[in-house]
Amino acid sequence: xxxxxxxxxxxxxxxxxxxxxxxxxxxxxxxxxxxxxxxxxxxxxxxxxxxxxxxxxxxxxxxxxxxxxxxxxxxxxxxxxxxxxxxxxxxxxxxxxxxxxxxxxxxxxxxxxxxxxxxxxxxxxxxxxxxxxxxxxxxxxxxxxxxxxxxxxxxxxxxxxxxxxxxxxxxxxxxxxxxxxxxxxxxxxxxxxxxxxxxxxxxxxxxxxxxxxxxxxxxxxxxxxxxxxxxxxxxxxxxxxxxxxxxxxxxxxxxxxxxxxxxxxxxxxxxxxxxxxxxxxxxxxxxxxxxxxxxxx
Amino acid sequence: xxxxxxxxxxxxxxxxxxxxxxxxxxxxxxxxxxxxxxxxxxxxxxxxxxxxxxxxxxxxxxxxxxxxxxxxxxxxxxxxxxxxxxxxxxxxxxxxxxxxxxxxxxxxxxxxxxxxxxxxxxxxxxxxxxxxxxxxxxxxxxxxxxxxxxxxxxxxxxxxxxxxxxxxxxxxxxxxxxxxxxxxxxxxxxxxxxxxxxxxxxxxxxxxxxxxxxxxxxxxxxxxxxxxxxxxxxxxxxxxxxxxxxxxxxxxxxxxxxxxxxxxxxxxxxxxxxxxxxxxxxxxxxxx
Numbered sequence: 001x002x003x004x005x006x007x008x009x010x011x012x013x014x015x016x017x018x019x020x021x022x023x024x025x026x027x028x029x030x031x032x033x034x035x036x037x038x039x040x041x042x043x044x045x046x047x048x049x050x051x052x053x054x055x056x057x058x059x060x061x062x063x064x065x066x067x068x069x070x071x072x073x074x075x076x077x078x079x080x081x082x083x084x085x086x087x088x089x090x091x092x093x094x095x096x097x098x099x100x101x102x103x104x105x106x107x108x109x110x111x112x113x114x115x116x117x118x119x120x121x122x123x124x125x126x127x128x129x130x131x132x133x134x135x136x137x138x139x140x141x142x143x144x145x146x147x148x149x150x151x152x153x154x155x156x157x158x159x160x161x162x163x164x165x166x167x168x169x170x171x172x173x174x175x176x177x178x179x180x181x182x183x184x185x186x187x188x189x190x191x192x193x194x195x196x197x198x199x200x201x202x203x204x205x206x207x208x209x210x211x212x213x214x215x216x217x218x219x220x221x222x223x224x225x226x227x228x229x230x231x232x233x234x235x236x237x238x239x240x241x242x243x244x245x246x247x248x249x250x251x252x253x254x255x256x257x258x259x260x261x262x263x264x265x266x267x268x269x270x271x272x273x274x275x276x277x278x279x280x281x282x283x284x285x286x287x288x289x290x291x292x293x294x295x296x297x
Numbered sequence: 298x299x300x301x302x303x304x305x306x307x308x309x310x311x312x313x314x315x316x317x318x319x320x321x322x323x324x325x326x327x328x329x330x331x332x333x334x335x336x337x338x339x340x341x342x343x344x345x346x347x348x349x350x351x352x353x354x355x356x357x358x359x360x361x362x363x364x365x366x367x368x369x370x371x372x373x374x375x376x377x378x379x380x381x382x383x384x385x386x387x388x389x390x391x392x393x394x395x396x397x398x399x400x401x402x403x404x405x406x407x408x409x410x411x412x413x414x415x416x417x418x419x420x421x422x423x424x425x426x427x428x429x430x431x432x433x434x435x436x437x438x439x440x441x442x443x444x445x446x447x448x449x450x451x452x453x454x455x456x457x458x459x460x461x462x463x464x465x466x467x468x469x470x471x472x473x474x475x476x477x478x479x480x481x482x483x484x485x486x487x488x489x490x491x492x493x494x495x496x497x498x499x500x501x502x503x504x505x506x507x508x509x510x511x512x513x514x515x516x517x518x519x520x521x522x523x524x525x526x527x528x529x530x531x532x533x534x535x536x537x538x539x540x541x542x543x544x545x546x547x548x549x550x551x552x553x554x555x556x557x558x559x560x561x562x563x564x565x566x567x568x569x570x571x572x573x574x575x576x577x578x579x580x581x582x583x584x585x
Binding site for chain 1: 319322323325326329330333334335336337339340343351352354355357397398400401403404405406407408409410411416419420423424425426427428429430431432433434435436437438453454456457462477478480481487490512515516518519522523534535537538541549551554555557558561562565566568569570573577580581
């Protein structure tokens with residue numbers, strides 16, 4: 001910005017205006033984050049009362065622990081399922097909405113409302129609808145197909161059910177961006193392809209998806225971050241990490257190690273690993289998709 | 298069935314595998330929307346049923362309980378307290394975050410000061426620090442400050458944000474330079490400039506940030522669960538967890554639980570529906 005458009009030059013006033021934001025960020029973001037790094041190098045005993053220096057000991061025990069490795073593996077797998085599932089369904093619905101202009105605003109609101117859906121509510125609603133004994137969905141699924149829903153005892157099923165909840169919850173957010181991106185494509189391009197007689201769904205994959213690639217990359221990153229960081233309520237309310245660790249995702253393991261087993265050093269080391277994950281994702285975001293994003297964060 | 302609208306060269310052979318027509322499109326959308334809404338619609342139906350009615354799995358009629366599950370949740374299961382706590386928390390965060398971020402953006406865009414770029418990066422880099430990355434020391438900090446079980450702990454960590462500062466900065470940078478020049482020549486002070494020019498010109502963006510922040514804050518679960526142990530200070534998302542626990546004695550009172558879930562969803566849903574226009578505009582600006 002040129003200096004002509006910067007009418008004020010009092011450094012003191014600028015500092016005062018920035019002070020409240022800076023103070024909150026230092027006290028509640030930077031300081032605890034640095035403290036996390038420090039704690040991750042200590043072993044904590046007696047409910048966190050005593051700390052002994054262990055260097056990278058916590059990281060070594062995490063990386064060599066079968067439970068942690070498994071938790072990491074299923075979290076990555078979960079993120080992959082969530083990303084593909086969410087983008088696939090959102091693309092389809094977003095494209096349908098984009099294709100009918102007439103009432104798209106009513107349709108749009110009816111399709112994006114899960115953006116407002118609290119994850120805890122999403123968990124409780126599907127907990128009930130998909131309940132192995134009482135769920136209405138379970139009832140008809142078992143009536144019409146040979147499948148049996150038993151996700152209280154079946155690990156892969158519990159994993160799949162949680163993926164369904166996250167995908168459902170994330171549809172709203174994804175559809176918002178997909179519809180906006182499709183609306184930004186110059187009409188002349190789609191007119192040309194339509195005159196050439198390209199079918200509607202071939203158009204989607206051959207013309208539209210490549211054109212909204214930056215938005216798709218952005219959504220891949222946002223959905224991955226969501227799967228890593230925001231699935232705690234679902235695990236807590238639906239599966240408690242089970243059965244036999246099948247849904248013991250990183251965020252849930254961190255919570256339990258920190259607040260149920262009081263292994264503060266070990267939990268902090270897990271936080272540091274999550275920090276590395278979010279840094280890599282943000283780097284991809286900046287490098288390959290335009291802009292940046294984490295809303296409300 | 299509607300006839301083809303965009304077939305200029307009508308040709309029966311081609312039509313067979315041509316684009317699905319409009320009626321089919323509308324049908325597809327309505328189907329998808331109903332499928333997406335079905336858990337909520339079923340929950341609303343179940344929330345009117347008694348426990349025995351819920352246990353008749355295929356009973357999809359409105360139940361005999363009417364709204365009494367709702368009053369039961371609100372009165373006997375403390376949902377009125379939880380809802381109020383959630384509301385106060387969300388409003389404080391919305392007002393605080395918008396105010397702080399407007400001030401910060403004013404400084405970043407309209408002031409010349411040393412290390413401008415570094416200050417902006419300092420704010421942006423906090424995007425790398427979501428709650429799980431700092432949860433253990435943050436909890437200890439709250440305990441040391443004596444803030445656990447208080448609104449300070451629920452709101453403090455959320456009251457400043459890189460996202461809101463970034464959005465307001467984008468918004469201010471889009472305001473025509475000529476307007477700024479006029480303000481400069483007239484010797485308008487910075488706060489007058491903010492309240493008379495910038496805020497009126499940023500109403501849509503401010504509304505959008507308010508919606509995003511309200512929904513985000515209302516839906517928080519992990520942090521309130523960790524930092525609040527006293528039920529009378531708890532928020533409604535964790536209240537659902539308590540309700541699920543206490544309604545499980547004997548036959549689970551699913552009607553009651555569904556009523557609680559619908560209550561916990563209602564405020565953010567209403568905000569989204571009423572303010573969807575500024576929300577959509579704000580969200581998509583950020584990605585550009």
